[in-house]
Amino acid sequence: MSIMSYNGGDVIAMMGKNCVAIACDRRFGIQAQTVSTDFDKIFEMGPKLFVGLPGLATDTQTVAQRLKFRLNLYTLRENRAMKPKTFMSVVSNLLYEKRFGPYFIEPVVAGLDPKTNEPFICSLDLIGCPMVTDDFVVSGTASEQMYGMCESLWQPDLGPDDLFETISQALMNAVDRDATSGWGAKVYVIEADKVTIKTLKARMD
Amino acid sequence: MAVEFDGGVVVGADSRTTTGSYIANRVTDKLTKVADYIYCCRSGSAADTQAVSDIVSYHLDFLQSETQEPPLVRTAAHLFKGMCYQYRDQLSAGIICAGWDKKDGGQVYSIPIGGMCVQQPFAIGGSGSTYIYGYVDSVFKTGMTQEECMKFVTNSLALAMMRDGSSGGVIRLAIITQKGVERKVIVGSDIPRFYEG
Numbered sequence: 519m520s521i522m523s524y525n526g527g528d529v530i531a532m533m534g535k536n537c538v539a540i541a542c543d544r545r546f547g548i549q550a551q552t553v554s555t556d557f558d559k560i561f562e563m564g565p566k567l568f569v570g571l572p573g574l575a576t577d578t579q580t581v582a583q584r585l586k587f588r589l590n591l592y593t594l595r596e597n598r599a600m601k602p603k604t605f606m607s608v609v610s611n612l613l614y615e616k617r618f619g620p621y622f623i624e625p626v627v628a629g630l631d632p633k634t635n636e637p638f639i640c641s642l643d644l645i646g647c648p649m650v651t652d653d654f655v656v657s658g659t660a661s662e663q664m665y666g667m668c669e670s671l672w673q674p675d676l677g678p679d680d681l682f683e684t685i686s687q688a689l690m691n692a693v694d695r696d697a698t699s700g701w702g703a704k705v706y707v708i709e710a711d712k713v714t715i716k717t718l719k720a721r722m723d
Numbered sequence: 724m725a726v727e728f729d730g731g732v733v734v735g736a737d738s739r740t741t742t743g744s745y746i747a748n749r750v751t752d753k754l755t756k757v758a759d760y761i762y763c764c765r766s767g768s769a770a771d772t773q774a775v776s777d778i779v780s781y782h783l784d785f786l787q788s789e790t791q792e793p794p795l796v797r798t799a800a801h802l803f804k805g806m807c808y809q810y811r812d813q814l815s816a817g818i819i820c821a822g823w824d825k826k827d828g829g830q831v832y833s834i835p836i837g838g839m840c841v842q843q844p845f846a847i848g849g850s851g852s853t854y855i856y857g858y859v860d861s862v863f864k865t866g867m868t869q870e871e872c873m874k875f876v877t878n879s880l881a882l883a884m885m886r887d888g889s890s891g892g893v894i895r896l897a898i899i900t901q902k903g904v905e906r907k908v909i910v911g912s913d914i915p916r917f918y919e920g
Contacts, residue, residue, distance in 0.1 A: 523744060526888070550850060550888040555920040659744055697744045697888040702919075722919055723739075723884040723891030 521622045522573055522644075524549060526698025527559050528658030529570030530689050531628035531639040532672060533651075534681035537709045538637045540568050540628040541689045543658075543720075544702035546575055555701040555722065563589050564599050566630040566708055569609065572658040573623030573644070581621050584612060602629035602638035606648050613646030620644045624657040628708065635710040654688075660696035667692045678714070682707050686718055694721055724852070724859075724879060725764060725821035725831040726845040726872045731900030732821040732829040733869065735876035736764050737851065737884050738892030749892045758783045760904070761799045761822030762897050766849035767836065768815040775806050775816055796822040800832030800840055808838025817848045823899045845875075851883030851890035858882055869898060873907075881915045 526547050531540040546557030560570045561582045569585065571578040588608055592600055600608070606627050613621060621644065628639045641655035642648050649655070654672050656664035667688035676684060686705055693699040703718040725734040736753035739746055753765050755773075757780040765772035779802045783794045800820040807816055814836075821831040833846035847859055859879055867875065877894055884890045894909040 526744070547888060551854070552886050552888060663745075694749070695746045697739070697741045697746055697891075721891070722916065723737075 519549070522624075523659045523698060525573070525575040526659045526696070527557075527572040527575075527578075528656070528660045528664060528689065528693055528696070528699050529559055529572045529626045530654065530656050530664055530668065530685055531570065531626045531641075532654045532668070532676075532681060532685045532688075533637055533639050535675040535677055536635065536637065537678045537681060537707060538628045538630065538639055539681045539685045539705060539707045540570055540626065540639075541685050541703060541705040542570050542572065543689065543693050543699045544704060545698070545700055547698055550697070552701055558704055560704065560706060561586070563605060564629065564632070566632065566635075566713070567600065567602055567605055568628050568706055568708065569605070570626040570628070570657065571623045572626075573621075577621040577623045581612070581623055581625070585609060588612065599632035601631055602627060602640075603650075605629070606640050606642070606650070609642055610646040610648050613642060613644065617645055626655050626657050628706075630708055630710060658699065660692045660699045663692035663695045664688060678707050678709055682714070682716070690718065690720055724845065724847040724876055725819045726863075726867070726876055727821070727829045727831045728867055728869055728872045730829060731823045731869070731898060732831055733872040733876050733896060733898050734762050734764055734819070734821050735880050735894060735896045736849075737880055737890045738895060739890055740769055741889050744888070746891075751892070752895060754895055754897045756780070756904070757799055757820075758787070758794050758822070760793055760824060760899055761796055761820065762899060762904070763799075763803065763821070764819040764848065766817040771814045771816045772818060775803065775814070775818070778806065779803055793824060795824045795826055796820065796830040796832065797827070797842075800834065800842075803832075803834045804838055804840035807834055811836075811838045819846045819848050821846075821899070823901060829899070847879070849883075849890065851887035854886040855879050855883045869900075873898065877909060878915055882917060884914070885917065885919070
């Protein structure tokens with residue numbers, strides 16, 4: 519029994535033209551049993567900054583709360599919104615603090631710079647190693663399936679609507695090949711002027 | 724699962740095979756023919772159940788040549804039982820053997836892990852069955868028609884597929900009567916949906 523696959527769950531983030539998208543499945547399960555279908559793994563950390571926390575569900579909740587705490591204090595001290603790249607370093611620091619007793623999550627960050635609206639995505643491992651890419655990042659129990667879907671479907675400079683379609687298809691078809699993921703999906707498309715949240719109709723098995 | 728009615732049986736199964744958490748096959752056919760009027764539902768190790776049903780199928784075919792009559796369902800069930808019990812330490816196989824014969828009509832035999840064999844009016848098995856014991860016990864009644872049995876099987880499997888990670892895909896049905904075997908597949912939005920949280 520692997521701790522990272524005890525609850526199951528996946529997150530993808532993709533880069534588009536002046537936009538980013540981040541998506542997650544909605545299952546909360548205990549090994550093979552599905553307990554609920556409204557357990558989202560993406561949390562809003564700023565008006566244009568989102569973090570996905572797939573992995574052990576208890577740590578998903580705890581890390582989201584602790585991150586929000588650190589971000590709130592930063593915002594109060596600096597009197598400005600945190601940049602996504604800075605947030606990545608905050609996440610990295612929080613995770614490495616627990617280097618020899620880690621949180622069992624592998625986060626995904628997606629957002630736009632608060633001033634320049636430059637898109638940003640990155641992922642980290644469970645002890646805080648950051649990886650910045652300019653195409654897509656995936657994390658979760660169906661990561662191999664998601665890599666295959668993203669590698670074939672993604673192309674550069676997708677607009678918000680095309681990016682929505684691409685990330686949705688990549689996530690849906692990947693989680694349909696994983697027994698501990700799925701049961702619904704939520705997609706966030708983040709643009710300079712708005713954030714669109716859509717709940718996808720998915721296979722519930 | 725399998726349900727007996729007056730004139731035959733309805734057998735049904737999901738279509739998911741997993742290796743760990745990877746879904747290796749999402750359209751598996753777990754309803755296997757062992758004789759013209761006898762099917763079995765396979766659960767547990769795919770390799771073990773395929774091997775056992777191949778051997779039972781061979782024995783029944785040989786028997787049919789010798790006796791010049793279609794085999795009895797209880798014969799098939801006892802052949803399954805013989806193998807599952809003798810090799811119980813090496814196998815991981817849960818089988819439901821169901822069908823129709825001229826002598827006793829529709830019958831359902833449950834052969835769970837360990838190799839016991841018991842006839843029941845209906846039987847459920849597999850990892851998803853644990854989630855629907857309450858449902859089937861509350862809904863089942865004797866004297867159901869073929870259509871009621873089909874609805875019962877479909878609803879039960881849909882509920883199990885919703886809760887169990889190792890179950891899913893499509894619902895496969897086989898209705899075995901004197902007339903023969905009718906295969907059905909229930910796909911996508913035709914699968915009943917219940918409370919989804």
